[in-house]
Amino acid sequence: QTEEADVMLLSVPSYACQRKTTLQNHNSVFTDALTLLAENAEMEDEDGRGVAFRRAAAVLKALPKAVTSMKQLNGLPCLGDHCQRVIRDILENGISSEAEATRQSERYNALKALTGIFGVGAKTADRWIRDGIRSVAMLRDSGHALNRAQLAGLQYYDDINQPVTRAEADAIGDIVERAVASVLPGAQISLTGGFRRGKLTGHDVDFLITHPEEGREEGLMPKVVSWLDSQGFLLYQKTMRNSYLESKDGPARPPSSMDRFERCFSIFKLTTEQKQEALTAEAPTESQHPESQMKCGELKETGHAGHKPWRAVRVDLVVSPISQFAFALLGWTGSKLFERELRRWAGYEKAMSLSSHALYDNVQKRYLRAASEQEIFAHLGLEYIPPAERNA
Ligand code: DGT
């Protein structure tokens, strides 16, 4: 009888953008396995399979409690035969044999190590593996020709593969704030990406920059970048107008999701001192809190003799005109699956095209304006989902 009740309880709408997905995940034992299989599919350039695993994981993340029997899956969307096999395996044996076999396979580990290098995508990693290179050390010894991004990626490999903390993100935010304020007073910066969704760590820090007066943001990126560079904050940077044309090695994305904002992929040099300043400036009275003491302790650790007193952090900067700001903010906050689902919903259910620039109504044949994320959700006929609940 309780099982019957469970079946009734577990029901979610089929698009991730129709659901609230917080960071509290009751089904991580399943979603970890499905995410690993998704990651593997993506590294093998099998995007369709990758999305199927990600959609299934997102459905389980949105459930209010842990799945304990296959019956509870009845009526849940996006769970195909393959995903159900993985879930059944975990329910019966505690682990997914497929996920474990993948985790231990030489190819998965080689792909993971090589694509973990900034500037290296699935295709390049595959080519290197076919040349017999299976690790970062082997790549270093191989004498292979590397581009500027990959050289930086190798040079700062360990730092870049260490998660960025919220304190570090805030310290970077202070620096970007100073850069922007000194080259264009009145310009505004917003933290986007995973940190805006409330994640405690990230693989990079994402910022969106705009100015309340349309047009004032033009030419801003080169100025911000040269200020940062002159102050010694940049270990690497590449500014581009259109990420679609340039990111040959990046994850394959349909052209519709591409944008034409000025964008800067960079690697920041964050000193222990800057991190300390950000902590004390932001929370002068917080030193009594156990959590902030713990952070200070961590900082001492990384700063002591024998360690370099700074770390490399991946930072993405995007500049948007104010008229497109709401679309850019929505598009750069993520999660990636949430974004993909928003675009799928817009196209299939509403005959609209959504990008990080605009929303176009294909029936009325006109653009729909929006000054806030709330207005975009309203245009799409969706309940507003705040950033902390977009963790699909
Ligand atoms: P993280 O950094 O791994 O902790 O997690 P996120 O969610 O911050 O992921 P990230 O930094 O790769 O990307 C943040 C969001 O930005 C993501 O939801 C999608 C968006 N985004 C990333 N690259 C592009 C792009 O080339 N074009 C557009 N329109 N959006 C992008």
Ligand code: MG
């Ligand atoms: Mg990010």
